[in-house]
């Protein structure tokens with residue numbers, strides 16, 4: 001019998017990505033706060049558009065995503081020629097690594113950064129390099145010090161996951177200014193809409209040759225299951241990524257849902273406002289229970305516990321009440337729980353359970 005072929009170097013070094021759990025045995029009313037999904041679901045506009053598009057599922061989707069790109073460009077005031085759409089922003093992260101980094105090249109990410117960066121770097125045969133953060137914040141000086149002649153990509157999420165902290169626009173610009181030629185800064189803006197008036201790097205991605213911004217429909221727009229993300233940056237980068245993009249990467253249904261969602265500004269505004277209100281309430285109640293957290297600019301809060309045992313005990317207790325949060329030990333936070341901001345009713349339930357846990 002012949003042996004199976006060996007995979008490319010780096011692939012077997014990939015640690016499998018762990019998605020947020022969604023089930024607890026014995027509970028049919030689970031409150032899932034482990035994946036930063038929108039507690040209000042998808043907008044009715046997007047659900048209606050998806051149902052209608054599903055009628056034409058026998059037809060291939062367009063390859064150029066012209067209508068969705070036009071809608072994104074219109075809503076955000078961008079050049080549609082510099083927008084590219086992917087199967088979640090995960091796919092765009094993957095293309096960036098595949099296109100720009102290979103064996104011998106380095107891909108920088110930060111200590112507590114999103115695990116898709118090292119996964120995609122390894123899948124491309126490149127070497128992921130982890131740079132320390134400072135007090136749960138991206139540290140521009142550490143990143144610049146980590147750059148070598150082999151660095152091709154620098155990934156930061158802003159706001160960051162799982163910390164929820166935001167790097168100021170001035171610091172982001174300082175980082176972009178400090179990178180050498182031939183190195184691309186990728187600003188992952190998965191949570192950008194939740195952060196005050198921060199543009200998620202779209203401005204920098206529009207004006208500079210070395211900055212590329214990514215966005216997603218999975219968080220604010222409630223389309224995590226549809227898998228749609230997009231990127232914005234220099235035309236030269238978009239042209240490169242378009243060559244490796246599968247021509248039919250997004251389905252008719254996904255395209256229609258995303259276009260309706262991005263045009264539904266009332267839904268987005270409502271969700272941003274509700275998130276800010278419930279996030280403040282959650283942080284305040286956590287503080288009263290003796291659980292500090294950094295000010296979050298995203299749709300989750302990273303609660304800090306006395307130690308890993310206490311975090312695990314709280315996680316276990318919440319599960320017994322049918323509430324699933326994230327224990328981000330694999331992000332370097334064994335003493336924390338990351339809690340997606342629920343809606344008002346979910347917050348009532350969560351805060352009651354946390355109070356009972358503390359009182360027990």
Ligand SMILES: *Cc1c(COP(=O)(O)O)cnc(C)c1O
Nearest residue numbers: 088089090114161190216218229
């Ligand atoms: C959730 C998330 C994404 C979005 O991934 P999609 O593939 O678009 O669903 C990207 N980056 C970070 C940091 C995230 O937390």
